[in-house]
Amino acid sequence: MKKFKIIGLLSLIFMTVGCDSILDKGPLDTFTNDNFWISENNVQGYANAFYESFAGYGNSGGSGDYYFKTLSDDQAGSSFADWTHTSIPASDATKWNNRWKEIRRANILLEHVDGITSMNATAKSHWGGVARLMRAWTYYHLVRTYGDVPWVNKSLNITDAGYLYSERAKRDVVMDSVLNDLNYACDNIPNTTSRTTFSQDVAYAMKAEICLYEGTFRKYRLAADNQPEPDLSGSTKYLTAAKEACAAIMNKSNYSLNASYQGNYNSIDLSSNKEMIFYKAYKVDILMHSLIDYTSSSTQMSGMTKDAFDSYLFTDGKPLGLTSEDKNDAASIHFGTKTVAGKVVGDTVLSLHKVLAVRDARLSQTIDTALCYVSRGFTRFNTGISMTSSSGYGVAKFDNQSIDLQHRSQTAANYTHAPLFWLSEIYLEYAEACAELGTATQNDLDLSINKLKKRAGLPNLSVNVGFSDPANTIGVSNLVWEIRRERRCELMFDNNLRYWDLIRWHQLDKLDSSTNPNILIGADIVNDSYDTAVSRIGNYINASNGKTRVYDKKNYLYPIPSDQLSLNPKLGQNPGWN
Helix, strand or coil: CHHHHHEEECCCCCCCCCHHHHHCCCCCCCCHHHHHHCCCHHHHHHHHHHHHCCCCCCCCCCCCCCCCCCCCCCCCCCCCCCEEEEEECCCCHHHHHHHHHHHHHHHHHHHCCCCCCCCCHHHHHHHHHEEEEEEHHHHHHHHHHCCCCCCCCCCCCCCCCHHHHCEECCHHHHHHHHHHHHHHHHHHHCCCCCCCCCHHHHHHHHHHHHHHHHHHHHHHHHHHHHHCHHHCHHHHHHHHHHHHHCCCCCHCCCCCCCCCCHHHHHCCCCCCCCCCCECCCCECCCCCEHHHHCCCCCCCCCCHHHHHHHHCCCCCHHHHHHCCCCCEECEEEEEEEEECEEEEEEEHHHHHHHHHEEHHHHHHCCCCCCCCCCCCCCCCHHCCCCEEEEECCCCCCCCCCCCCHHHHHHCCCCCCEEEEEHHHHHHHHHHHHHHHHHCCCCCHHHHHHHHHHHCCCCCCCCCCCCCCCCCCCCCCCCCHHHHHHHHHCCCCCCCCCHHHHHHHHCCCCHHHHCHHHHHHHEEEEECCCCCCCCCCCCCCCCEEEEECCCCHHHCCCCCCCCHHHCCHHHHCCCCCCC
């Protein structure tokens, strides 16, 4: 009789390390293959480990998927964010090893669920759908990181040499298998009223994200940058699938936009928020995070860049290069007082109120209304610790004044809920898929992206747009350019999406600071003639500590860790990393 412990300890593919969570915990001397796979309760307990794939705001003191991912043109890190790898790593547990464990976890479930006689066919199809969904989700992350990867659709044993030491499959072939898994999940996972449980709508949301990525990646990729030739027919297939997945959610009446944009990010309870499709719940003393602490304490924040700030439209609906509104981005000096140790003392604040008043309303809900930087701290809500930002722009999007100071400004003590998939992202994906397919109508925009613009206090976007932004020098249509802008502003600091958007649009060179200097500078502090401690580039804060980032086409793919190449030379290294 094969012990369940053996299943847990067998490492996936390249014999990395033992599996974690449900795979190597619990009464291993009690469970075997024969007595574990006997009930739906056991299956549900096993599948709960899949939730670990969604970091949200982080687990305990660790970083999560929001704010902390600073390799983009949206943030200039307080500690400079260079390319994740500038040389081949010896190993990579997060991006390589752990993802293969998740694929093995899914394959184990698929191999056993049909044999559980106490479960009916519907339940078996449901859990099989969850397994396929998570296999697809994990492969999506592997492919966008490494390109070609082995396709494994069984749980491997030490004797499976043909799999263990196989060559990598072409990324396009792998993604076609991913689409098959997504379709199965959407067809077999039932819906539920819970927004913290795998459901059909969660499957549709995952399918929409993955298919939009794949459709645009195939459309814009260039062989000159170590990628296959564009695949326009494949692009159309995936973009159509993305549009249909979005429509499946948009056509349901149980979802609607939350009145507050910021409320999606700083709420202590998202259970009644109808914009949510899937969220991660936190609870005091049970599971907490540190996101608010990092954006409201003495640890210098990784602030918004000038490049990101300039991407927000003005209230007339026009970009920086065309607006009739006041373009001045310099913060104004305001003289006032503050209380220190019970005494009222003089104080000056560099206020952004005037600047923000003529901008997209999301900007004032994302950053502080006062600048904060070296020698000029700012205390949000007039309580807590004085903050500084690398760029001067403080990150306020995730903070909540109603939370007591103890739970705002301590590591692993924050308990606001994290959105994972939500309606505004679906609207953005729908509009982009329509535009990329060349089929977008005014009704398509009104059903999706214009609802977001209304919440942001901006005029509607029309199919013909009506203007051409001078900043659009990359050869895409005015409509595609404006939808991409909307995505950037709506999802600012979210899920590291900006980095992967630049990958799929074939715009990764935008992270080269020699050609895009605004990605490493911050706020205009021309009106601060007193502070000489902060480094400046002209009138703007030098947010990069004088460092630079140079793009190389090899950065479109991460290098295969050297320990994996030693175990299986057939993997081969990605172009440019040899």
